[in-house]
Every structure is written in C-alpha cells, then in structure tokens.
Amino acid sequence: MFTIYSADVTGNPGNCSYPHKHVILDEDSLKAAICHDYVCAEYKNSYRNGDNFIGSDCLPVDCDNDHSENPNDWVTPDDIMQAFPGVSFAIHYSRYNNREKNGKAARPKFHVLFPIEYVSDAAVIRASQATTIDSIDENLMALQQELIQKANSKEDYDEIADEIFRLRELRQKTTVDTAARDEQIKRINDLQGYISQQTALxxxxxxxxxxxxxxxxxxxxxxxxxxxxxxxxxxxxx
Structure with missing residues (x-):
C-alpha cells in the first residue's frame, strides 16, 4: 500500500497542483489514480515545490530506455521483477510507451512505484533511490560468487553468466537515469525560478x-x- 496525489489535468508540464489523494491498494485503485498526472509525495496546499514537501511513502523510478538504441538493451517490467524478487512494487506504462518520441524509435516506457516507510525528509527519497543500485549490486555479488563455485566444480554456468550481464546493464541504466533525473530537476527548478522573477507578460x-x-x-x-x-x-x- 502507498499513496499518490493526482492533478485535474493530464500532460500539462506547467501544472503544480495535485489536490487529490489516492491510497493504492490494488490494480483498480492504481488505474483510477494514474488517469491524470500525479506525484508521489504530499505538498503543502497541494502545490508541488521543494520547499512545500511534507512527506511520501512511495519511491518512483522511471524507465524510459533512452540509454541505448539497441532493443536488446532495453529493460522491461519482467526484468524489474527478476531483479527484485520478493519486493513489492507497482508498474504502469507511460503514455509514450511503444510510441516514437523526440525522433527516437518506439520502445518500452514505464514507471515503477516502490512502497516505502513514510518519510518527511526529501533527502531520504534521494538516498532511497541510491539504495536501488545497492540492491542490484548485492544480487550481482551473490551471482558472481555462485558462478565461481559452479566454474570450480565444472558445472554449467551459462544462465548465471547471462543474468550477471543483464544486471550489469540494468545497474548502468539505473545510474544513468538517476543522474539524468537530477539534472532535469535542476533545470526545471531553474526555469521555475526564472518565471517567478518575471514581472511582466x-x-x-x-x-x-x-x-x-x-x-x-x-x-x-x-x-x-x-x-x-x-x-x-x-x-x-x-
């Protein structure tokens, strides 16, 4: 279970108002919540702004697959499920899923929503995103140890090797996405700051x-x- 907050509009990048609270319990409640733009945190007066952050119990991760033009490198929801066995999360496709965007070929695009303990410090959300990479690293370490054991005993290890390569690619994708998201947030904040300083139309x-x-x-x-x-x-x- 986790909570998201939706807007009255869809596809409006200039919107900052998210007044509608949705407690996600199942597929139906998720579908009802994501039919409009949404955020995964509560803000004062429902107005999204870093200074207005109240708290969140949901960690969002976007997968746009813009790290490669090779379809074999693209991450799918099945890859996420294999990378995080036993972890609860929700997935829904982006409105640009398998559609051409900005001149790039159609590809899988989706959002992963991880339930987390409620936090009231925005910095914790960023730290939690780093933990996603740590989880992949832990899986990689375990697989590499298993591969060495099988190699020493002359057992077949092709499947383990394939999984290691897949996780390495997923880790690289996650790292790139986090850096890109940080830069995008900075640019959006710069733009919002510039607009707020303007005194005339x-x-x-x-x-x-x-x-x-x-x-x-x-x-x-x-x-x-x-x-x-x-x-x-x-x-x-x-």
Whole structure:
C-alpha cells in the first residue's frame, strides 16, 4: 500500500497542483489514480515545490530506455521483477510507451512505484533511490560468487553468466537515469525560478529567452513539439 496525489489535468508540464489523494491498494485503485498526472509525495496546499514537501511513502523510478538504441538493451517490467524478487512494487506504462518520441524509435516506457516507510525528509527519497543500485549490486555479488563455485566444480554456468550481464546493464541504466533525473530537476527548478522573477507578460518574440530555455522545435504534419532544455516537451496542435 502507498499513496499518490493526482492533478485535474493530464500532460500539462506547467501544472503544480495535485489536490487529490489516492491510497493504492490494488490494480483498480492504481488505474483510477494514474488517469491524470500525479506525484508521489504530499505538498503543502497541494502545490508541488521543494520547499512545500511534507512527506511520501512511495519511491518512483522511471524507465524510459533512452540509454541505448539497441532493443536488446532495453529493460522491461519482467526484468524489474527478476531483479527484485520478493519486493513489492507497482508498474504502469507511460503514455509514450511503444510510441516514437523526440525522433527516437518506439520502445518500452514505464514507471515503477516502490512502497516505502513514510518519510518527511526529501533527502531520504534521494538516498532511497541510491539504495536501488545497492540492491542490484548485492544480487550481482551473490551471482558472481555462485558462478565461481559452479566454474570450480565444472558445472554449467551459462544462465548465471547471462543474468550477471543483464544486471550489469540494468545497474548502468539505473545510474544513468538517476543522474539524468537530477539534472532535469535542476533545470526545471531553474526555469521555475526564472518565471517567478518575471514581472511582466511577454508581448513580443524574445530571441535571448528562446535560446536560453528551448532546446529544439519539431514541426510535424499535425502538431508542433517544443522541447525545453529542462527535458519537458510540449505538443501544440498545428
């Protein structure tokens, strides 16, 4: 069991309001909660901001599989279940699951939600994400010891070797995701800080502002995709 908080909107990167509390007990309650954008923490006045953090009993991990263009390297929910046997968690697919995004081929994209003891310090959440890597390392160490034992006794160890390679790739993916998430959070906070300091509405094109915050603009047949340097993408119907 864990708790998430949903918004009244879907796909709005500028939204910061998450007023609806959902206690996740089963598949149905999870489906009801994720039909809108959500966060895995409670915030003062339901307004998401680092300074407003109250607490959380859920550790979210995103898997976008953007670490490789080789489908053989992509992580699946089955890989997560094999990597964390006996651990309770929920998985749901991203709205971009198996869809092309930002010019990259379609691939598995999903979110993993781990129930944790309630914490009221945001720094603990970051430490818990590091623990995910530690768990993979523990599995790797055990498998490597088993491989050595089987090799010494001349037993077949191909399956163990394959699992070691798979866990190494999963560890690398997790490490890359954590670093990328930290950088994205920093960029989003920088953008939010810049916006909050503005005292007037923009009424004309500002080239300096565009160069500072926009990474690229892609024009499709039916829409325009604006990708900010924070990592957020906004689709506008053409």
């Amino acid at each position: 923009l009424t004309e094109f500002d080239e300096a502002l565009v160069r500072r915050w926009i990474k690229q603009i892609t024009i499709w047949d039916d829409r325009i995709t604006v990708e900010l340097k924070s990592g957020v993408s906004i689709n506008v119907d053409a």
